[in-house]
Amino acid sequence: MSTPAESGVCVYSHQLHDTRRVLIATGVSEPTRLSLTSLPTVYLRADLAATPSALPEALSTLRPHTLIVGANTVDAAAIAAWTAAVHAQEDPNGLLIVRRGTSLAAIDRDCAAAHGITVVNTPEVNARHIARFVVNALLIDEPDPHLDPGTVTVGLIGAGAINGRVAQAAAARGHRILVHTPSLTADPQARVNWLSAHAPADATVTFAPDVATVFAGSDLLSIAVPLTTSGLHPTDGLVGTDHVKAFAGTRIVAICEPEVLLEDAIMHAYSRRELTVVIDNAPGLVDPLRQRILERFPDGTALRPGFTVSSAAMRMPGCAEDLDQAVLTVVATSEVADLFAGLDAGRTPGPAATAPAATAPAATAPAGCGAEPTADRHEHGRRHHRTDPGEIVIIGAGIVGLTIALSLHTAGWRKLRVLDAAPADRTDPNLQGTTYRGTDGRHLSLTETIPHADASRRTVLRRPPTDGGWQLRDPITLNDTERDWVAAFEGFADRAGLRALTVDLAIGLNRLGLRGWEALFAAYPHAFDQLRRDARLPRCYLSAPDLAAGIRLQGAINSAARVLGPDEIALRWPALVTATADPVADLDHSTPVSVASVHGAVEVDGYAVNIHQLADTIGNLVVAAGVPVHSGSPVRSLRRIANGNPAGSSDDLPDDLPGDGSHDSPDDHPDTESGTESGTESGTESGTESGTESGTESGTIELVLDDGTTMRAGTVIVTIGGRDLVALLGEDAPSAGAVQHVLGVSVTLPNPGLRHALKVHAPDPIGVVNITLSPDSALIHASGGFGYLGLARPAPDDPRVAELMAALEDIVGQLLAPPQGSDGPHRILDRRTCERPMTPDGLPVLEAVDAFGGQVIVAAGTNAGGAVQAPALAILLDGLLAGERGGIHLALRPDRASLRSTSVPVSV
DSSP: OOOHHHHOOOOOOTTTTSOOOEEEOSOOOHHHHHHHTTOTTEEEOGGGGTOGGGHHHHHHHHOOSEEEESSOOBOHHHHHHHHHHHHHTTOOOOOEEEESSSOOTTBOHHHHHHTTOEEEEOTTTTHHHHHHHHHHHHSOSSOBTTBOTTOOEEEEEOOSHHHHHHHHHHHHTTOEEEEEOHHHHHOHHHHHHHHHHHSOTTOOEEEOSSHHHHHHHOSEEEEOOOOOSSSSSOOTTOBOHHHHHHOOSSEEEEOSOGGGBOHHHHHHHHHOTTOEEEEEOOHHHHHHHHHHHHHHSOSOSSOOTTEEEEOOGGGSTTHHHHHHHHHHHHHHHHHHHHHHHHHHTTOSSSTTOOSOOOSOOOOOOOTTTOOOOSOOOHHHHHHHGGGOOOSEEEEOOSHHHHHHHHHHHHTTOOOEEEEOSSOSOOSOGGGSOHHHHSOSOEEEETTTTOOSOOGGGTTGGGSOGGGTOOBOSOGGGOOHHHHHHHHHHHHHHTOHHHHHHHHHHHHHHHHHHHHHHHHHHHHSTTTTTTSOEEEEEEEEESSHHHHHHHHHHHHHHOTTOEEEOHHHHHHHOTTBOBTTSOOEEOTTSSSEEOOOOBOEEEEEEEEEEOHHHHHHHHHHHHHHTTOOEESSOOEEEEEEETTOSOTTOGGGSOSOOOOOTTTSOTTOSTTSHHHHHIIIIIIIISHHHHIIIIIIISOEEEEEETTSOEEEESEEEEOOOHHHHHHHHOTTSHHHHHOEEEEEEEEEEEOSSOOSOEEEEOOTTTOEEEEEEOTTSSEEEEEEEEEEEETSOOOTTOHHHHHHHHHHHHHHHHHBOOOTTOOSOOOOOEEEEEEEEEOTTSOOEEEEOGGGTTOEEEEEOOTTOHHHHHHHHHHHHHHHHTTOOOHHHHHTOTTOGGGSOOOOOSOO
C-alpha cells in the first residue's frame, strides 16, 4: 500500500483552508511515521536527509508549505526552487522551515528571510536525552585511580540545557565544575541565574574567562555548543590544536557539529592513545569525519580503542519521540494560525460566515434568548453530509459541550443531541459539573490555559497546600493510572524546550477560541446583549520579578498589551492593596511580615464573564435550533454494535429522556425542525450513505443510561474527564488516564468597591486569582487554587481541601481593602469547590477512540480553561467529523509523548 509520499497524491483539505502541505525530509520514529501516513497532506521523504542534492527537485514537485528537516542542508538553490514553484501556483500560504533539533547552521537563513520564509527550530527538546548520553560517557561510575572523589574537575564548554544538566550530575557526584560560555563571562546576573538553576549551594563552580582555561584546568570535558559562523561569538573552529595539547585530563565528549573543533585538533586528539574521546552528531556530519581519520591514520579498518565517532546520542530512549512531538506541535501551531486566519476571513466552519442563509428553516428562539444567527451554514452543511456520521450525541452539557453543539449546528451538522448527568435543578452545586459547580465567573484570555507544569512546579504534587503544593491525596492512595499522571506532569515540568513549544500551541488555541467567541457574539447579537463582558483584563503581579516576566510574556503575544503601574491601579481599583502600602510588622516589630500587594499589572485582551449566564444563553440557543438537551441523563456505558441498525435512525432514539424545561426542545419528535431535517435532508440525501457507511460497515454506538434505557448514535462526542471518562472508555483507552481532575476553590463576597474584573498572579497553591463581578456589581466571585484529585472525589471535610480554601481566602483578604467601617475580614457569602479537567502537559485531548471504530470522540482536558477553548475544539471537531485531519489532530492525540510517565534521569 502506497503512502502519500510514495504515490505523490495529495488530497486537499477544506477544513484546514486548502491546507498546509508538509514535506518531512528527515527520519522520524516509527509510531510517528505510521501516524503521519494517515494525513493526505504530508509527504514522508526521509531519503532526502542523505541526498541533499535531491531536495530542490522535491520542493519544486511537491510544493510543500512546511519543510521539516534534521541536519539536512537547505541552501539557496533549494529555497529559490521551492519559492518559485509555490508562487507559480499563486498559493497564498506562508512557507515555513522546521528544524527537528537545534542547530540551524545547515540552513541558509539569510536566503530564507529574503524569500519570506520563516525558520524555526526545536531548542532544548532533546537536551535531557543528550545530557544523559554525555553523563554516561563522561562521568562513568567505575573508579578511576587517577581521579579521586572530590578532586575531579569537570570542564564545560557551553552552558546551555545540555551542559546545565551535566553540571547537575557532576555536582551530585561531588565534582568541581569549570565552565565557560560568553554570556556567563559578560553578565554577573546570568552567572547567578545559572548557578540557581544548575548547581546546588555547596557545589564548587568556577567561571572560566575563555576556552583555553577550561581545557587546561579540567580532568573531564564536555563540549556542547551549536555551530555558528557569524555573530559576536562564532563557534566554527572554536577548539584548536593548542587547546587539545594543553588538556591533561582523560576524557572529552563533544556533542556538537565536528566543525566546532578544527580538524587538526581532532587528529591530534586521535594520536594521543591514552585519551578517551567521543564525538557524536548526525551521521551525515560525522561519517565523513570518520573516513578522513581512517585515511590519515591507515592502521586499520576501525577507529582506535577509546576514540568514538558516533550518532548514538539522538538514539537515547525517548529522544525521537520528544522531537517528533515538538515538530508536530510546531506544525499544529501553524495550522491553528491558518484556522484563525480562515475564521477571520469567514473561510472555516462556524458562525463567522457572511454568506446569506439558504433553505434551512430559521430557529425559533425562546423568549428573551434572541433572534436566529445572522448567518446559517446550511450550504456548508451539505458538504458534511457526504460523510454523514449519523446522529451525533454529545455527552456533557457544560460550557464545552454546549458550545460544541451550537457551533456544529451552525456549521451545518443537523442530527445532534446533548446528554448531561447533572439535574436541571441547579440548587445543589455539588450535583453539577465543572461549569455550574463553581461560582459564576470565568475569564477568557490568551494565556488562560498555558501549561501549569513548569520548572518551578517539579515537586508541587508532592507538597500539601500549607507548603505551597497541590497535594490533596496521600501518595499511597494513588492507583497506577494516577501515579502515571503525576510522573508525566513532573516529567513535563523538566522539559523546558517542549513546554515552550506547547505554550505557543496553547496560546494559538486560546486565540482561536477567543475569535470563535467573538464570532458567536456577532452571530447571535440579541442573545448576548444581557451578558456582562468585562473586556481588557488586567493581570496583576505581586512582585517586581513576576511583573517583569508578565510584561515579557504578554507583550510578546499581544500587541495591545499595556502596562499599568501601582498609581493607575490604585486609581482604577481603589479596593486593591497596591505596592505603595506600608509593610506590616510582626508583633515585636523586628522584621516585616510579607503582605500581598499589587506591584503592577498588564492589561490584555480578553473577557470576564458570568459563566452560568453564558452557558444558559448557549443552551437556550442550542434548544432554539432544535437540538434536544437532556438533563439528568448520566451515561453508564458505551458499546459499539457492528452491522446494527442504520446510525442515526430516529427509531433508535427515545423521545422521553429526562430533561429540564429550558433545555429540552418544545416537541422532541421527528416532526420538529431538527427532526424534520434529520428525516428528510440528512435521512434522504445522505441517509443511505450514512446507513451503509456508519450503520452497516462502521456500526453504531449504543449508549446505556443509568436508568437502563438505551439509545444509539452514529457518533458520540465525550466532553467529560476524570473517573467518568474512565468509566465510559475503560482503563486501557489512552484518553482515560490522560484527563484527570484538579480541585479549584472559589468564594463569593460583597463587592468592596471594584468596578471591573481582574486577575492576580499569586503563589501556589493558588496560582492565579480570577475576580469577576456579578451582573449587578453587588458581588464579586474570586476563584483560584489547584489541588490534585486524580480520579477520586474530594472527601467530605477533607482538611487539605480546607487548607486550599483557607489559602484563597487569605490571599483575597490581603489583596482587598477591609470593608468600609470595619477592621474585620470580608464576609464570605458562598464557598465552592470545583473539579477541573487537566492533562499533564496542559493541552486538551482530541481522540477518535480506536476501540469504538473512531465513532467515539473525546474532546476534553482543557487544563481548567474549557470556556476559552470551547469554540476552538468545535472547529477541530468539525474537521474531524468531516474526515479532514491535520497535524493539529495528531498533536492533540492522547498517546503523545508528553502524556506518558517518562522520567528520564541524567544518569543511569
